[in-house]
Amino acid sequence: MDLYQRLKSRRLLVVTGKGGVGKSAMTAALGRSLAARGRRTLVLEVDPRENLHQLLDVPPSGGEVTRVAADLYLQNLKPKAVVDWLVDEKVPIPMLARRVKESPVYQRFVEGAPGLQEMAIIGHCLRVVSGQAFSRPRIDTVILDAPATGHGIYLLTAPRLFAEAITDGPFHHLAQQGADFVADPDDAGLVIVTLAEEMPVQEALELRQALAERFGRQPDLLITNGLYPPLPPDAAGAGDPLLELWRRRRRINEDELARLERDWQGPKVELPLLPIDRGPALIGALQERLEAVLLGPRGAA
Amino acid sequence: MDLRAGRPPFLVCVGAGGVGKTTLAAALGLLSARAGHRTLVMTFDPSLRLKDALGVGAAAHGEEVAVPYDAPGSLHASLLDPRKTFDRLVARYAPDDATRDRILGNPYYDHLAGHLGGILEYMAVERLYEVARERRYDRVILDTPPTRQAIDFLEAPQRIVSFLDSGALKIALKPWFDEDGHLQPGGRRLGFIGRGLERFLDRVVGLQLLRDMSEFFRAFEPLFDGFRQRAQAVENLLASPDAHFLLVAGPGEARIPDTLFFARRLKAAGWRLGPLVVNRVHPRFDGGAEGSSAAERDGRQLFAWLGERHARGVDALRALLPPEQQLVALPLEPDEPTDLAALEAMGRRLQELLRSSATDR
Ligand SMILES: Nc1ncnc2c1ncn2[C@@H]1O[C@H](COP(=O)(O)OP(=O)(O)OP(=O)(O)O)[C@@H](O)[C@H]1O
Numbered sequence: 001m002d003l004y005q006r007l008k009s010r011r012l013l014v015v016t017g018k019g020g021v022g023k024s025a026m027t028a029a030l031g032r033s034l035a036a037r038g039r040r041t042l043v044l045e046v047d048p049r050e051n052l053h054q055l056l057d058v059p060p061s062g063g064e065v066t067r068v069a070a071d072l073y074l075q076n077l078k079p080k081a082v083v084d085w086l087v088d089e090k091v092p093i094p095m096l097a098r099r100v101k102e103s104p105v106y107q108r109f110v111e112g113a114p115g116l117q118e119m120a121i122i123g124h125c126l127r128v129v130s131g132q133a134f135s136r137p138r139i140d141t142v143i144l145d146a147p148a149t150g151h152g153i154y155l156l157t158a159p160r161l162f163a164e165a166i167t168d169g170p171f172h173h174l175a176q177q178g179a180d181f182v183a184d185p186d187d188a189g190l191v192i193v194t195l196a197e198e199m200p201v202q203e204a205l206e207l208r209q210a211l212a213e214r215f216g217r218q219p220d221l222l223i224t225n226g227l228y229p230p231l232p233p234d235a236a237g238a239g240d241p242l243l244e245l246w247r248r249r250r251r252i253n254e255d256e257l258a259r260l261e262r263d264w265q266g267p268k269v270e271l272p273l274l275p276i277d278r279g280p281a282l283i284g285a286l287q288e289r290l291e292a293v294l295l296g297p298r299g300a301a
Numbered sequence: 302m303d304l305r306a307g308r309p310p311f312l313v314c315v316g317a318g319g320v321g322k323t324t325l326a327a328a329l330g331l332l333s334a335r336a337g338h339r340t341l342v343m344t345f346d347p348s349l350r351l352k353d354a355l356g357v358g359a360a361a362h363g364e365e366v367a368v369p370y371d372a373p374g375s376l377h378a379s380l381l382d383p384r385k386t387f388d389r390l391v392a393r394y395a396p397d398d399a400t401r402d403r404i405l406g407n408p409y410y411d412h413l414a415g416h417l418g419g420i421l422e423y424m425a426v427e428r429l430y431e432v433a434r435e436r437r438y439d440r441v442i443l444d445t446p447p448t449r450q451a452i453d454f455l456e457a458p459q460r461i462v463s464f465l466d467s468g469a470l471k472i473a474l475k476p477w478f479d480e481d482g483h484l485q486p487g488g489r490r491l492g493f494i495g496r497g498l499e500r501f502l503d504r505v506v507g508l509q510l511l512r513d514m515s516e517f518f519r520a521f522e523p524l525f526d527g528f529r530q531r532a533q534a535v536e537n538l539l540a541s542p543d544a545h546f547l548l549v550a551g552p553g554e555a556r557i558p559d560t561l562f563f564a565r566r567l568k569a570a571g572w573r574l575g576p577l578v579v580n581r582v583h584p585r586f587d588g589g590a591e592g593s594s595a596a597e598r599d600g601r602q603l604f605a606w607l608g609e610r611h612a613r614g615v616d617a618l619r620a621l622l623p624p625e626q627q628l629v630a631l632p633l634e635p636d637e638p639t640d641l642a643a644l645e646a647m648g649r650r651l652q653e654l655l656r657s658s659a660t661d662r
């Protein structure tokens with residue numbers, strides 16, 4: 001199966017990477033692309049500072065599923081809301097459920113219990129694609145704009161750690177389902193976004209290794225974002241500080257690209273730093289470039 | 302703030318992940334040692350090359366190592382290892398070896414405690430406190446974990462303490478289980494909500510989770526007092542005139558609300574916000590976008606656009622800050638500073654900017 005087909009067949013795509021590398025932008029661009037090809041897609045943002053809607057040119061979702069375009073939907077998820085739904089499901093008396101949710105004990109528990117939030121996020125993705133979270137629209141693929149806290153791998157490993165630490169009961173069950181879902185080579189894929197700079201590349205390589213060790217899997221795609229353009233050979237104006245900065249920042253990019261060439265086996269895409277302000281125009285331009293690489297000039301046309 | 306002077310003895314570098322806190326902390330450390338102070342830089346998550354430059358390899362995990370740097374003062378560096386710090390804390394406050402081993406051996410601790418929300422941040426200030434008490438340094442510069450938002454760092458210790466203090470634990474600490482590990486019927490009389498909660502915990506959380514958590518926190522119980530007092534002492538240290546915060550922000554307008562929010566929160570908490578540094582700001586260049594090829598013209602246009610956009614971001618931020626708040630824009634360097642000489646140069650540049658912006662005001 002070619003690369004694009006694989007991405008398109010996923011039920012869950014987790015987009016991860018260090019803070020500020022362009023995860024949200026890639027989530028939006030990929031979402032637009034899959035939806036444009038008839039895959040019913042939900043882009044899911046887990047960030048209290050909502051900003052995906054801006055990139056997609058719709059009002060903030062405020063936690064609800066919002067229609068962006070044909071086959072494209074957006075939701076901003078608060079992990080606590082997922083646990084709240086669980087309470088509603090398991091405590092059938094509404095008044096009792098409400099009082100549980102209002103109690104500070106419960107709130108602290110949800111906030112503080114390790115692994116719970118990650119498990120809730122994955123659990124929500126699973127419920128969305130299996131039609132349990134809502135029946136309409138029926139979603140084929142969730143693209144998860146993963147929070148940049150700590151190491152990206154924790155989001156994927158938390159359900160399993162949880163299932164291992166807690167060996168029975170409903171939470172174990174839920175964690176186990178989530179763990180199976182992210183481990184399934186047909187269901188879930190990982191897209192890593194990085195800049196061609198030392199730290200994010202290092203983290204991308206570590207993430208790749210952790211994924212191989214814990215899941216025996218490879219990421220679906222590496223996106224190296226924000227590249228300075230190559231310096232044209234005839235632009236040699238010695239002593240021009242702009243050219244000097246350009247040359248040396250580009251060299252950092254090239255060193256890291258060379259490192260990835262050496263250490264990264266598997267599909268990768270390079271995207272330039274574009275002089276476009278954040279917003280739908282930027283996403284359109286990034287989508288076009290992504291598709292040019294993933295689909296070839298023919299598919300993109 | 303002038304690090305060549307003796308004050309402040311504690312400097313905490315805060316900001317969202319990926320903005321250059323660690324590099325700046327190291328640069329300021331060199332500056333401080335150069336000025337004759339015995340200085341410790343406690344870093345978190347440095348790049349490989351920065352580790353090399355400071356000479357803090359795997360050996361530095363949780364330990365302090367001398368940086369090979371010839372200066373009137375001295376420079377030490379350490380890498381924060383949260384797990385080690387946590388283990389050490391348990392060992393210190395455990396009343397006896399049996400309690401200690403019970404905690405360290407609990408599967409819940411082993412699998413998940415390292416991910417207790419905010420534990421990294423808590424451990425960072427915890428280490429600062431330890432080092433402060435030992436008084437082996439004139440100045441300690443603390444780099445902080447790469448949080449998503451700068452504010453997470455501030456709230457973390459409080460979150461941990463309130464989690465430890467919360468009723469969730471009181472419930473977990475209740476003798477839920479009899480000797481055979483079955484839920485004790487009745488136990489204490491619970492009110493209406495209490496019964497609902499109990500049912501919820503039973504039905505949703507599951508007994509196994511409760512059992513493990515309960516065991517974990519029961520084992521922890523003798524430590525709570527020490528822990529809580531310690532958290533209080535850490536807060537006092539951060540609120541004292543000895544501790545200043547250096548807020549590092551990335552360029553670009555998208556980050557402004559975060560930065561402002563954080564600055565206000567610091568002030569409101571009575572903590573001392575030192576300078577605010579916007580790092581990696583694209584410089585602006587004279588001249589238009591001409592060039593001998595289309596590619597060169599495009600490139601020049603990109604740099605002009607970046608310079609404009611970052612300058613706009615810095616201006617917007619300045620306009621929103623109170624006039625007495627010091628703000629400096631540190632330009633993007635052509636090369637990443639990865640050896641001591643380059644770090645020191647960066648520290649000097651920052652110090653220079655701080656001085657000139659202080660007299661501007
Ligand atoms: N290829 C690009 N060219 C120009 N600007 C870009 C590019 N990719 C991303 N950006 C810009 O970079 C900034 C960061 O991007 P984005 O918000 O997608 O990052 P993120 O990884 O989601 O960040 P966070 O970790 O804060 O969620 C945004 O202002 C975005 O518009």
Ligand SMILES: [Mg+2]
Nearest residue numbers: 023024047145
């Ligand atoms: Mg984002």
